Amino acid sequence: MTAPEREELTRRTAELLPGADLTVHEAPPVESFGVGASRVQAPRALASIVSQDVRDRLAHSHGQAFRDVVRALLGRLPHVPDLVVRPTSEGQVVDVLDWCNDADIAVVPFGGGSSVVGGVEPRVDDEYAGVVSLDLTSMDQVLEVDTTSRAALVQAGVLGPHLEEQLRPTGHTLRFFPQSFEFSTLGGWLATRAGGHFATHLTHIDDLTEAMRIVTPAGVVTTRRLPGSGAGPSPDRMFLGSEGSLGVITEAWVRLQERPRWRAGASVNFADYDAGVRAVRALSQSGLNPANCRLLDPMEALINAGSSTAVLVLGFESADHPVHAGMERALELCRDHGGTLPEPPRYTETADRAARTAAADTWRSSFMRMPYRRDALAAQGMIVETFETACTWDRFDSLRAAVNAAAQDAMRQTGAMGVVTCRFTHLYPDGPAPYFGIYAAGEWGKTVEQWDEIKQAVSEALISSGATITHHHAVGRDHRPWYDQQRPDLFGSALQAAKTVFDPAGILNPGVLIDPLRDR
Numbered sequence: 187m188t189a190p191e192r193e194e195l196t197r198r199t200a201e202l203l204p205g206a207d208l209t210v211h212e213a214p215p216v217e218s219f220g221v222g223a224s225r226v227q228a229p230r231a232l233a234s235i236v237s238q239d240v241r242d243r244l245a246h247s248h249g250q251a252f253r254d255v256v257r258a259l260l261g262r263l264p265h266v267p268d269l270v271v272r273p274t275s276e277g278q279v280v281d282v283l284d285w286c287n288d289a290d291i292a293v294v295p296f297g298g299g300s301s302v303v304g305g306v307e308p309r310v311d312d313e314y315a316g317v318v319s320l321d322l323t324s325m326d327q328v329l330e331v332d333t334t335s336r337a338a339l340v341q342a343g344v345l346g347p348h349l350e351e352q353l354r355p356t357g358h359t360l361r362f363f364p365q366s367f368e369f370s371t372l373g374g375w376l377a378t379r380a381g382g383h384f385a386t387h388l389t390h391i392d393d394l395t396e397a398m399r400i401v402t403p404a405g406v407v408t409t410r411r412l413p414g415s416g417a418g419p420s421p422d423r424m425f426l427g428s429e430g431s432l433g434v435i436t437e438a439w440v441r442l443q444e445r446p447r448w449r450a451g452a453s454v455n456f457a458d459y460d461a462g463v464r465a466v467r468a469l470s471q472s473g474l475n476p477a478n479c480r481l482l483d484p485m486e487a488l489i490n491a492g493s494s495t496a497v498l499v500l501g502f503e504s505a506d507h508p509v510h511a512g513m514e515r516a517l518e519l520c521r522d523h524g525g526t527l528p529e530p531p532r533y534t535e536t537a538d539r540a541a542r543t544a545a546a547d548t549w550r551s552s553f554m555r556m557p558y559r560r561d562a563l564a565a566q567g568m569i570v571e572t573f574e575t576a577c578t579w580d581r582f583d584s585l586r587a588a589v590n591a592a593a594q595d596a597m598r599q600t601g602a603m604g605v606v607t608c609r610f611t612h613l614y615p616d617g618p619a620p621y622f623g624i625y626a627a628g629e630w631g632k633t634v635e636q637w638d639e640i641k642q643a644v645s646e647a648l649i650s651s652g653a654t655i656t657h658h659h660a661v662g663r664d665h666r667p668w669y670d671q672q673r674p675d676l677f678g679s680a681l682q683a684a685k686t687v688f689d690p691a692g693i694l695n696p697g698v699l700i701d702p703l704r705d706r
Contacts, residue, residue, distance in 0.1 A: 385480060
């Protein structure tokens with residue numbers, strides 16, 4: 187963040203939470219972390235792709251959650267990989283897994299490192315000889331584009347911007363833009379069943395996956411390219427969301443779209459938040475499938491869009507036809523529920539121009555800058571973190587009340603003064619994906635522990651309210667206790683059996699999704 191940005195952010199935070207200690211705490215030098223020497227040595231044949239550099243190992247020791255940022259600021263990164271390995275080909279991935287399998291070395295697949303649930307943290311116990319962070323980002327090419335079927339074969343280590351750069355000359359796009367787009371990879375999206383920016387229709391990477399290729403310690407799995415199939419349980423579905431615990435995704439065929447040309451954008455204000463919820467539910471069940479349909483509650487709108495009412499950021503787009511009719515019908519539905527427009531909707535008809543109102547521009551800027559603001563506030567003793575879920579429409583009111591009560595009670599008990607916000611990120615005809623935010627004044631040196639207590643409380647509220655522990659942030663290690671409650675016991679046993687087949691020595695990302703059965 188720039189200095190003026192930080193000054194403004196500090197001023198607004200002080201207004202929201204008067205009395206908060208907003209002293210800026212600087213990051214410690216790398217040398218102060220006390221990282222020990224590597225416990226393992228790679229074979230000579232792999233030496234060219236192996237790094238033992240301390241800074242490199244530290245960078246691969248954590249993700250990008252609030253607790254990761256604060257622990258790094260405090261110099262507390264206890265789980266550091268022994269080596270960082272960057273294969274440049276699938277053959278080298280096979281060689282690395284063969285070596286680690288024989289040497290009993292844990293392997294944590296690593297893409298962009300943007301996990302917020304402990305998914306890439308090598309939190310591995312001492313029963314392994316060592317742990318390797320397997321960084322796939324050197325495998326970052328679009329290998330083939332099938333313009334007839336509108337699909338592309340892409341290596342898993344490609345970061346979002348580089349993927350779109352390679353697709354742009356063909357006139358196509360994956361149209362998948364998570365908030366971590368700049369710093370996350372295709373393989374990471376697949377392994378975590380990530381959700382993109384678009385609110386309805388093709389919301390998850392699952393919807394854009396045609397086939398995959400996965401290297402496991404037991405062999406290579408290649409699924410068949412098909413637009414759809416009813417031939418038994420889907421092998422793609424087995425590896426989507428497997429978080430590196432069953433194998434390492436090396437490449438995938440993904441479904442492309444033509445780059446949109448026609449766009450429409452509007453912002454709708456709701457004095458009554460509940461009326462806004464009803465309007466959004468009507469939109470989700472209308473079949474209009476807006477590209478953007480984010481409802482911000484009044485507190486979220488105040489913090490991130492400067493509004494005193496609930497705000498709906500609404501958008502449509504198409505590569506095939508104008509979208510005026512869809513927008514007009516959507517606005518009619520909003521007006522039916524008391525929605526008002528502070529300014530008329532905007533329309534564009536060129537691929538390189540957005541159609542955003544002033545309020546939508548403010549929200550978009552805030553949305554893109556949010557992680558940087560979070561990091562800045564974390565260094566000032568603030569607890570700023572999010573958690574997301576999904577539930578059916580009939581349960582949303584009780585879910586929101588339960589989460590608010592649990593969060594407020596946990597903040598009181600931990601001595602953190604703060605607020606809870608909510609916005610919808612994705613919508614389905616049968617329910618929303620609420621995305622909650624916590625903004626609280628913590629006590630420097632204890633904010634990780636304070637957040638952990640709040641996280642525990644709200645996670646229990648999610649599960650007890652019939653919601654999911656995560657809609658698109660994955661399970662990792664941090665969500666394991668509640669994932670274990672959410673999944674059926676017999677399915678857990680089946681997943682355990684699958685891991686035993688694909689990873690009999692239990693070296694792949696131990697502790698994620700399922701604990702390995704080890705006989706060593």
